[in-house]
Amino acid sequence: MAPALNQLDKVQVPFLETYWRANSYPTRVSFNGVDETPFPKNDLADLYDHARMALRSGGKKYYDPLREALDSVRGILRSHPSLSEALGMRVGNDEFHVKILNGTSLTWLTQIVAGLLERADYHGDDGYKKAARELGAILDLSSTSSEVDVPNGLDLGYDILLFHGPELHNEFEVQEGLIVKPAGVLSDYLDRGWIRDFVPEEMDWRDWRQIGAVVRPFRWRPAFRRKTEHLEERPSWPPRFEGDALTFLELLSIANQTPILPFILIRGCLHRSAHGLLGLAHSRGVSHPIRQVGRRYDPFQAPPRLQHSSINLAKQAYSTRGDEEFERFAPIIHRLSEALERSGRFGASDRILDISQSLELMFRPKGGRISQKLQDGMAELLGVDETHQDEIRAAIKKVYDVRSAIVHGATDARRKRNLEDRQSAFISGFNLTQQALFKMLLSDAETRD
Numbered sequence: 086m087a088p089a090l091n092q093l094d095k096v097q098v099p100f101l102e103t104y105w106r107a108n109s110y111p112t113r114v115s116f117n118g119v120d121e122t123p124f125p126k127n128d129l130a131d132l133y134d135h136a137r138m139a140l141r142s143g144g145k146k147y148y149d150p151l152r153e154a155l156d157s158v159r160g161i162l163r164s165h166p167s168l169s170e171a172l173g174m175r176v177g178n179d180e181f182h183v184k185i186l187n188g189t190s191l192t193w194l195t196q197i198v199a200g201l202l203e204r205a206d207y208h209g210d211d212g213y214k215k216a217a218r219e220l221g222a223i224l225d226l227s228s229t230s231s232e233v234d235v236p237n238g239l240d241l242g243y244d245i246l247l248f249h250g251p252e253l254h255n256e257f258e259v260q261e262g263l264i265v266k267p268a269g270v271l272s273d274y275l276d277r278g279w280i281r282d283f284v285p286e287e288m289d290w291r292d293w294r295q296i297g298a299v300v301r302p303f304r305w306r307p308a309f310r311r312k313t314e315h316l317e318e319r320p321s322w323p324p325r326f327e328g329d330a331l332t333f334l335e336l337l338s339i340a341n342q343t344p345i346l347p348f349i350l351i352r353g354c355l356h357r358s359a360h361g362l363l364g365l366a367h368s369r370g371v372s373h374p375i376r377q378v379g380r381r382y383d384p385f386q387a388p389p390r391l392q393h394s395s396i397n398l399a400k401q402a403y404s405t406r407g408d409e410e411f412e413r414f415a416p417i418i419h420r421l422s423e424a425l426e427r428s429g430r431f432g433a434s435d436r437i438l439d440i441s442q443s444l445e446l447m448f449r450p451k452g453g454r455i456s457q458k459l460q461d462g463m464a465e466l467l468g469v470d471e472t473h474q475d476e477i478r479a480a481i482k483k484v485y486d487v488r489s490a491i492v493h494g495a496t497d498a499r500r501k502r503n504l505e506d507r508q509s510a511f512i513s514g515f516n517l518t519q520q521a522l523f524k525m526l527l528s529d530a531e532t533r534d
Contacts (some may be wrong), residue, residue: 086158086213086217086221087213087214087217088213089154089157089158089161090158090201090202090205090213090216090217090310091199091213092157093154093155093158093202094152094202094205094213094420096151096153096154097132097151097154098145100132100136100148100151100201101125101128101132103127104128104131104132104135105128106368108128109122111125111128124202124203124206124207126199126200126203126361128203129198129202130195130196130198130199130364132149132151133155133195133199135148135196136152136155136193137147137155137179138153139152140152147152153197156282156317157397158198158201159179159194159195159198160411161254162194162197163194165221165224166228166455167225167227167228167309168181168194168224168309169225171309171310171311172246172311173311177378178312179193179194179195180192180312181193181309181310181311182194182309182310182311182312182314183307183308183309183310183356183363183364183365184307184308184309184310184368184428185305185308185363185365186242186305186353187322187353187370188353188368188456189310189319189524190365190368190369191312192363192364192365194364195364196360196364196365197220197363197364198485199363199364199399200215200220200358200361200362200363200364200491201213201216201220203361204216204219204220204358204361204362207358208417215236215361215367217220218236219235219236219237219239219358219362220363221361222234222235222236222239222240222364223235223239223240223307223363224307225440226240226306226307227306227307227308227309235444237358238356239356239358239359239362240304240305240306240357240359241302241303241304241356241431242274242302242304242305242353242356243271243274243298243300243301243302243303243354244300244301244303244326244332244351244352244353244354245271245274245275245298245299245300245350245351245352245354246298246299246300246326246327246330246334246347246349246350246351247268247280247283247296247297247298247347247348247349247350248294248296248297248298248299248334248345248346248347248348249284249296249297249345249346249348249378249391250295250297250334250337250338250341250343250344250345250346250389250391251265251295251341251343251345251388251389251390251391252294252295252388252390252391253265253267253297253391254391255267256270256488257396259260259329259400259403260329260403260404262301262302262326263267263299263300263301263326263329263330263333264299264300264301264302265297265299265300265333266297266298266300266353267296267297267298267300268293268296268297268298269291269293269296271293271298271300271354273356273358274354274355274356274357275351275354276357276369276453279349279351279369279372280349282374283348283349283374284296284348284378285378292512294388295388296370299333299334301323301326301330303323305355307409310406316491321468322352327350327373328400329406330347332403332406332418333400333403334347334400334422335418335419335421335422336398336399336402336403336418336422337391337395337396338398338419338422338425339396339399339418339422339425339519339522339523340394340396340398340399340402340519340523341391341392341395341399342390342395342425342515342519343425344422344425345425345428346378346426347375347376347378347423348373348374348375348376348378349373349374349375350372350373350375351369351370351371351372352369352370352371352372352373353369353370353371354369354370355367398523401523401527402523402526405527405528407527410526411526413446414447414517414525415525416446417443417447418521420439420443420446420521421439421440421443421515421518421519421522422438423439424436424439424443424511425515426513427439431497433507433508433511434491434507435489436507436511436515437488437491437507437510437514438488438491438492438513439485440484440511440514440515440518441484441485441488443518443522444459444481444484444518444521445459447462447518447521447522447525448462448463449460450462455485456469456481456482456485459479459481459485460477460478460482461478463477463478463481463517463521464477464478464481466521466524466525467517467520467521467524477517479516480510480513480517482513482519483506483509483513483514484505484508484510484511484514484533485505486503486510486514487504487506487507487510489503490503490504491504491507496507
């Protein structure tokens, strides 16, 4: 295959130049002086189709050298058992169906040839051999149930939950089969257009510092069928993973004390080169929009960082989610993570109400003097000495004084001053409530262990 691809690549140069002169040259793309013009795969596929159709028109002789080189590659492709069965015995037929996951698409050999040359161009040295080896392994997946060593993991796919939050530099595993990655490392699986409606317009694809992804990896196999073969099959979906992913992101948001906003779930993301080698456009499975990020992105300001200690704390708390007591804390986790997200006209007030409601759900005080009972409960839980306990009581009292001003209105000068202290009360109150939440979650788990 590699020598045939090499020969085709050489022969097609003048034909492609003529094609561009008659139509238009590709738009040049550069960034910081580096040429980033996409490989002209679609132009090549169109040129190949022109060459083949010339057999039935007046351009047969002109295209003979190109068609001869192209037919050599097509013949090798036809010899693979998977494609031979899908193409059938019909003379000149190049079209067949490719089924991946729950989707079926029509493709043809010249599209695969163009995809091979695109992948070879990407590899550079020994590109023809590497691309041919990758395609061969992907084709072999369809003819066996045994494991196949697919180069560069092109048989790996992801279900992806994208979120906007603190800057993430390295991936980490939450549990087996659930991984958090910077979205930038998934550029071969994601297209910018898929998320354009959910992030601010100025968030260019080069600045995905605040976009992360919770991913579930999976392996896939293609199936090839004749163009005339139509089978109705019920779709098969893997177990849902987004519930676990959302729970972890809420815990991570609280641990890091920064808002984390999941904005879209995309199932069935494959490597774009796997699609290209099969002659298909890069596509996704099913997507489920969650929300828009809104005006939370500032390209002129350094984004918040995700701390290692926050990751470890969130993972420890997440490991307790199977415990009965975790269900009692679930509304508190929702409240606190949403408190960090709140913005707008009433955001400052609503955050204080989130803190007070979370404290009451934690300690479940009965009767009157709720503020005093919560002050004493938090001081006993978190205080290391009498001075520290007094500081905790004062901070919780401030939260409840501000809450009272919000609920009952700023009816006097004291309550007006309390309303002005909403931000400082929230910061100290959230910090203490966060500590209490994780201490309760983890101490309960240690007691049960």
